[in-house]
Amino acid sequence: MFSTFPYKAIKYQFSSDLPLITLTGIGFQNITDHSYSWHNLHRHDKHCLIQYCISGQGVLTINNSTYTITSGKAFLLNIPSNSHYYLPQNSTHWKFIYLEFSPEVLPLLCKIYNKLGPVISLANYPSLLTQIANFYTKALNNKLQSVFINTKLAYNFWIDLLKYNLAYDANNLTKTDIAKNFLEQNFANSNLNIDTIAEQIGYSKYHLCKTFHKQFGISPMKYLQNLRISTACKLLINNPTWTIKKIAYHVGYNNDDYFCKVFKNLKGITPNTFRKQSIHYDILQTIYDFSATKKNTLM
Incomplete structure (x- = not known):
């Protein structure tokens, strides 16, 4: 699904009196340099991040907890926060697509986070992956500059993420x-x-x-x-x-x-x-x- 995409990073900035959820950034990267490292505690760019791993692996740490991010998994973060993600020495590469959303999405992000944790598996949810690919395709074709189109797609995506959250099998409770x-x-x-x-x-x-x-x-x-x-x-x-x-x-x-x-x-x-x-x-x-x-x- 993502194999033909070019590597690129795209940013958006909207001015609105309404507290709208918008996609503020999206990018597709293949990281091979082990200097790739984001410490998020003192970052000034406030946003909510979803980063989906396509191949290779990366590492996410939140306080004292460490998570390995492999193909088919995505992590969710609010920025700034006491977190750190990077390319570990035992990984040759980390290919991923990331989506940055405005801070207004934070309550929805937390609702998912508090039930499923910071790392979720999307491999068995093709509809969500299709939406991610659709975001990137539209971004490449300059079709997300309208705040209304951008917001509509962003809300649709987060509503589907919430459906994913609600579908989590209660029988898996420990x-x-x-x-x-x-x-x-x-x-x-x-x-x-x-x-x-x-x-x-x-x-x-x-x-x-x-x-x-x-x-x-x-x-x-x-x-x-x-x-x-x-x-x-x-x-x-x-x-x-x-x-x-x-x-x-x-x-x-x-x-x-x-x-x-x-x-x-x-x-x-x-x-x-x-x-x-x-x-x-x-x-x-x-x-x-x-x-x-x-x-x-x-x-």
Whole structure:
């Protein structure tokens, strides 16, 4: 499908008063130089990235988790983030096509990410691959400069990605998936602890922590903390009259001073300062914290 495409990188920039999802960049590359390396924490070009591997292999790291990206797999990232992707020394090349989308797509990206993780397999979904190829063909023929055509194709693509997300077989759930779901349903319980979670799935505390970290790249209690603070962010924005004490209680903290301490340690600002923020993308990026879930690559 991609074999006849020329190697090229194309950028788009649109000016609109509407918060539209747009394709802002697309490219087809065959990397053979091992200096190819993108550290994303301090990048200034805010966007959401999907990079699909056609052949060869690359490596993606997110915090302390490492993923090998082989043919048929794609990774999803928000930029900037604490992530790094590169051509490893044991790979002769990495041929891929990448798509960059405007920050407005971040909530949709996070919905997929939080269920399937940062790496997904697209080999068995030809309709999505056809859409990717269609994006590139139209880009090569200068048919994506219209913000309306661009947006329409971008929305269609992300709706199909969400369908892919919903079609994920629930029978594939592991016990650590069940533990994660249990945390998401009971995070507001201030008495929730590692013993309760382990008992829920029939694991020892040690085995739960080991398997949870292996699958999601984070400990159960750190995930619980991130989940509580992420939910608190939403409550701070959507309930401006709620006191900090009330929000703390609704996310599982009986002590609002301790809640403020945890919030500042995790987000770098106090809850009140966060509430006063007005930059749309920065708020979205804080709410949908990618360090909350890092699921293993789907096989």
